[in-house]
Amino acid sequence: METKFRESINKALHNPNLTGALGRFSEAYRISRQKAYEGYDFEALRTQIAERKSYAASHLDELADLFTKNAEARGTKVFRTNDPAKVREYILNLARENGVKSIVKSKSMASEEIHLNKHLELAGIEVGETDLGEWIVQLAGQTPSHMVMPAIHMTKEEVATVFNEQVEEGQKPDIPKLVKFARAKLRTKFLNAEMGITGANIAVAETGTLVIVTNEGNARLVTTLPKIHVAIVGLEKLMEKFEDVVPVLTALPKSATAQLLTSYVSMISGPVPNTDGTPKQLHIILMDNRRTEMSQDPKFKQAMQCIRCASCLNVCPVFRLVGGHVFGKVYTGGIGTILTAWFDALKSSDDIQSLCIQCGNCTEVCPGKIDIPGLILELRRRLAVENGQPLAQKAIFSVVNNRSLFHSMLRAASLMQKPLQKDGFIRHLPFFLSEMTEFRSLPAIAEAPFRDTFKKIKQPAGKEKIAFYAGCLIDFAYPEMGESLVKILNKAGIEVVFPEGQTCCGAPARYSGAYEVAAQNANDNINALLANHVTYVVSACPTCTVALKKEFISTFESLGQTASLPRAHELANKVIDFSSLVKKLVDEGRLKFKEGQQLGKITYHDSCHLKRTLHVSQQPRELLTQAGYEVAKMYEADMCCGMGGSYSLKLPEISAPILERKLTNIKNTGAPLVVMDCPGCVMQIRGGLDKQTSTIKVEHTVQRLACELE
Amino acid sequence: MDAVFDTFKLRAEAVSAEVHHFPHKSAALDFILHYLHDAGVSDAPQAYAVWAHCPFLEGVDQKQLSTTLPGLIFDVNREISAVAKVGISQLDWAIANTGTLVQDAACVDQRLVSTLPLIHIALIRSDRLLPDLPSALAKIRPERTNYISFITGASRTADIERVLTIGVHGPEKLIIVFYDVCFEPGSVN
Numbered sequence: 001m002e003t004k005f006r007e008s009i010n011k012a013l014h015n016p017n018l019t020g021a022l023g024r025f026s027e028a029y030r031i032s033r034q035k036a037y038e039g040y041d042f043e044a045l046r047t048q049i050a051e052r053k054s055y056a057a058s059h060l061d062e063l064a065d066l067f068t069k070n071a072e073a074r075g076t077k078v079f080r081t082n083d084p085a086k087v088r089e090y091i092l093n094l095a096r097e098n099g100v101k102s103i104v105k106s107k108s109m110a111s112e113e114i115h116l117n118k119h120l121e122l123a124g125i126e127v128g129e130t131d132l133g134e135w136i137v138q139l140a141g142q143t144p145s146h147m148v149m150p151a152i153h154m155t156k157e158e159v160a161t162v163f164n165e166q167v168e169e170g171q172k173p174d175i176p177k178l179v180k181f182a183r184a185k186l187r188t189k190f191l192n193a194e195m196g197i198t199g200a201n202i203a204v205a206e207t208g209t210l211v212i213v214t215n216e217g218n219a220r221l222v223t224t225l226p227k228i229h230v231a232i233v234g235l236e237k238l239m240e241k242f243e244d245v246v247p248v249l250t251a252l253p254k255s256a257t258a259q260l261l262t263s264y265v266s267m268i269s270g271p272v273p274n275t276d277g278t279p280k281q282l283h284i285i286l287m288d289n290r291r292t293e294m295s296q297d298p299k300f301k302q303a304m305q306c307i308r309c310a311s312c313l314n315v316c317p318v319f320r321l322v323g324g325h326v327f328g329k330v331y332t333g334g335i336g337t338i339l340t341a342w343f344d345a346l347k348s349s350d351d352i353q354s355l356c357i358q359c360g361n362c363t364e365v366c367p368g369k370i371d372i373p374g375l376i377l378e379l380r381r382r383l384a385v386e387n388g389q390p391l392a393q394k395a396i397f398s399v400v401n402n403r404s405l406f407h408s409m410l411r412a413a414s415l416m417q418k419p420l421q422k423d424g425f426i427r428h429l430p431f432f433l434s435e436m437t438e439f440r441s442l443p444a445i446a447e448a449p450f451r452d453t454f455k456k457i458k459q460p461a462g463k464e465k466i467a468f469y470a471g472c473l474i475d476f477a478y479p480e481m482g483e484s485l486v487k488i489l490n491k492a493g494i495e496v497v498f499p500e501g502q503t504c505c506g507a508p509a510r511y512s513g514a515y516e517v518a519a520q521n522a523n524d525n526i527n528a529l530l531a532n533h534v535t536y537v538v539s540a541c542p543t544c545t546v547a548l549k550k551e552f553i554s555t556f557e558s559l560g561q562t563a564s565l566p567r568a569h570e571l572a573n574k575v576i577d578f579s580s581l582v583k584k585l586v587d588e589g590r591l592k593f594k595e596g597q598q599l600g601k602i603t604y605h606d607s608c609h610l611k612r613t614l615h616v617s618q619q620p621r622e623l624l625t626q627a628g629y630e631v632a633k634m635y636e637a638d639m640c641c642g643m644g645g646s647y648s649l650k651l652p653e654i655s656a657p658i659l660e661r662k663l664t665n666i667k668n669t670g671a672p673l674v675v676m677d678c679p680g681c682v683m684q685i686r687g688g689l690d691k692q693t694s695t696i697k698v699e700h701t702v703q704r705l706a707c708e709l710e
Numbered sequence: 711m712d713a714v715f716d717t718f719k720l721r722a723e724a725v726s727a728e729v730h731h732f733p734h735k736s737a738a739l740d741f742i743l744h745y746l747h748d749a750g751v752s753d754a755p756q757a758y759a760v761w762a763h764c765p766f767l768e769g770v771d772q773k774q775l776s777t778t779l780p781g782l783i784f785d786v787n788r789e790i791s792a793v794a795k796v797g798i799s800q801l802d803w804a805i806a807n808t809g810t811l812v813q814d815a816a817c818v819d820q821r822l823v824s825t826l827p828l829i830h831i832a833l834i835r836s837d838r839l840l841p842d843l844p845s846a847l848a849k850i851r852p853e854r855t856n857y858i859s860f861i862t863g864a865s866r867t868a869d870i871e872r873v874l875t876i877g878v879h880g881p882e883k884l885i886i887v888f889y890d891v892c893f894e895p896g897s898v899n
Binding site: 021024025028074130131132133136149150151152154155156159175176178179180182183186187190191204207208209215216217218220221223224225242243245246249250257259260261262263264265266267268269270271272273274275276 | 721725787788792807808809810815816817818821822825826843844847851852853855856857858859860861862863864865866867868869870871872873875877878879880881
């Protein structure tokens with residue numbers, strides 16, 4: 001990771017205006033977005049958008065031709081190019097031919113992508129952004145910190161200062177007055193400009209129509225007052241039919257700003273008369289800049305389904321801490337990382353891709369149904385292929401991949417840590433490792449791993465056998481969780497088997513882009529777990545469950561190792577998460593809770609992979625309620641705790657404030673006990689509460705239920 | 711009026727529009743003239759009212775109106791619109807579930823009077839109210855016009871500290887005037 005990038009993160013984290021504004025916005029957004037979608041079937045809507053956008057991505061060339069034909073038939077000039085330099089050249093020539101001295105722009109990400117303003121200004125043409133936020137950022141000499149709210153990082157005082165220094169003295173930090181001032185100043189620019197530049201939100205092929213949405217009304221002025229209108233349209237904006245406008249126009253305002261519809265929508269299908277009666281010159285530039293290539297990539301084609309609403313930014317636990325500037329480029333946030341890798345260069349995403357904690361919040365709200373975390377992982381994989389693995393990481397994974405070496409090293413570590421641990425925690429690590437224990441204590445490595453203690457458990461022989469996949473954390477840090485699981489299943493008359501050949505699930509390797517290592521882990525585990533005849537393979541770690549159930553398959557697919565797929569599917573069909581299994585056993589009457597218990601308040605934290613990849617969230621809550629607990633609702637219960645596997649080690653400065661929010665939300669429930677289904681979350685949250693010397697107890701659901709089942 | 715109108719009113723008011731309904735054209739005209747008078751419309755820059763040509767004006771004595779209310783201008787152009795306080799135009803369709811007005815705006819006057827002045831009075835026939843976006847897009851087709859405008863409430867921004875502020879580049883006030891049309895022979899419509 002580059003020092004400059006780390007510095008930009010720290011700068012953002014220490015900017016209270018930025019984190020304050022983004023934090024408050026993300027909280028308000030969640031509620032207002034939900035309200036905007038009331039009465040709509042979001043799943044059906046986004047399925048329709050994804051289908052229509054995916055169709056367009058598969059027929060890009062054909063739709064671009066059709067759009068060109070239809071637009072030109074109405075008198076529009078259409079220029080299509082893959083080369084950003086040619087876009088700049090076309091506009092500059094057009095401006096020169098028509099003696100253009102001043103240009104007004106309404107928001108266009110495509111123009112920012114090709115740094116158009118700078119180019120035109122160097123040629124002596126005045127270019128004015130007219131979207132208020134964009135104008136402020138332009139005057140301040142900054143870049144937008146958010147795709148939809150470019151100046152969200154600035155206070156009214158800062159805006160007033162920018163106006164005073166760059167436009168006219170005497171402006172006070174009064175928002176309505178600042179807006180009125182901007183209206184007056186920009187009005188003159190609108191009236192004097194000879195050319196207007198816009199982007200477009202949709203380009204309809206069958207009618208040659210551009211659809212442009214704004215709230216301020218600037219696009220209406222930009223397309224009405226100057227005699228020349230140039231629209232820069234990325235090819236991803238193409239859609240086949242006019243009817244396709246409906247789902248996008250239904251979702252975009254709701255997802256972007258929680259509005260039912262933006263104040264203005266303009267649909268332009270050809271030149272219209274100017275105010276002096278002359279016909280307007282309408283130029284549409286269909287810009288490719290690797291979009292065709294992207295649409296032909298089997299993995300990244302789905303990124304063409306983006307409608308640029310920025311909702312992935314608004315729900316991201318990392319974005320709300322660091323904002324857009326750390327991304328260093330035009331496009332920000334999760335989708336921005338992907339777009340930067342394509343429209344700029346893969347290596348430009350090297351640092352920023354590491355910001356993704358893989359919580360999956362964005363996948364729940366994306367109206368284009370894009371698997372953003374999945375695509376970021378794919379970037380990681382390609383970067384690892386291109387750059388090679390960092391040496392230290394390579395060394396770690398070679399150990400993880402050598403099962404017996406990995407396990408014996410963990411045992412050795414258990415002995416070595418002795419001087420550092422107390423009450424099962426490591427609270428301070430020496431030297432360069434100190435940052436890891438600055439904001440939360442780490443669990444001590446267990447003296448005896450689960451694979452050893454398991455052998456000592458006396459199980460009644462059961463007719464049914466279930467294999468237990470422990471995963472590294474339960475095996476080496478929290479063997480008591482495994483013991484509780486065996487205890488519960490035994491109560492249901494099930495015998496637990498622990499296949500000794502099981503090893504790391506490969507998630508750490510996969511999330512670092514080391515897919516070959518992950519594939520090796522997958523093969524080892526498949527062999528071990530399919531060796532016994534069992535009804536289920538159960539795991540009490542959602543990350544491991546996801547690996548076993550989904551990621552072994554996708555890792556093999558990514559690497560083209562198709563021969564391994566049938567066995568991966570066979571395993572996937574047997575895998576179940578702990579809470580779903582126990583819920584099933586309780587529902588079948590094979591497990592019973594102690595009767596008539598009133599156990600008081602408890603609260604539940606949703607782990608990312610359990611909630612958003614496995615779609616399990618009610619089962620553990622229902623089980624706790626059935627046991628006799630009053631499950632207190634936690635604010636943002638399904639927001640990431642900041643653990644993210646090795647994320648908390650790589651980016652502790654981001655992990656810490658995410659955890660802090662989580663701890664506050666836990667405390668605010670007033671419950672003395674918080675449970676969750678993931679040992680990783682237990683490690684993070686328990687460690688965080690320990691550092692704060694809180695008395696709130698943190699447990700895995702398996703431990704709590706083991707106490708309450710008959 | 712029915713539930714569809716109520717929905718429209720609710721949605722439009724939620725985005726800071728004013729919604730009025732009159733049982734016939736003359737009542738709507740009366741309302742507008744009173745409004746213009748109260749808004750201080752006069753024959754001076756920043757106080758003009760510009761009224762774009764529209765079906766509503768058919769059969770209306772424009773000359774007489776301009777005499778009664780100096781500053782009310784029917785000969786719309788860019789210069790006069792830029793210094794007008796109020797703009798008046800007729801919209802073609804209304805969408806209830808978003809509180810939106812839709813217009814064939816290929817004629818530039820329609821856009822000048824609804825973008826430049828501070829106040830926009832939007833006339834709309836009551837029978838042009840549709841339930842939702844798909845029904846509106848079935849009525850107004852891009853094949854037939856080069857510029858379709860959708861207007862939902864007043865011009866707005868939240869670009870400074872996320873504080874909602876009305877009236878950035880477009881009108882800060884949108885006044886929607888529905889009027890019923892009676893098609894019976896001999897009636898005034």
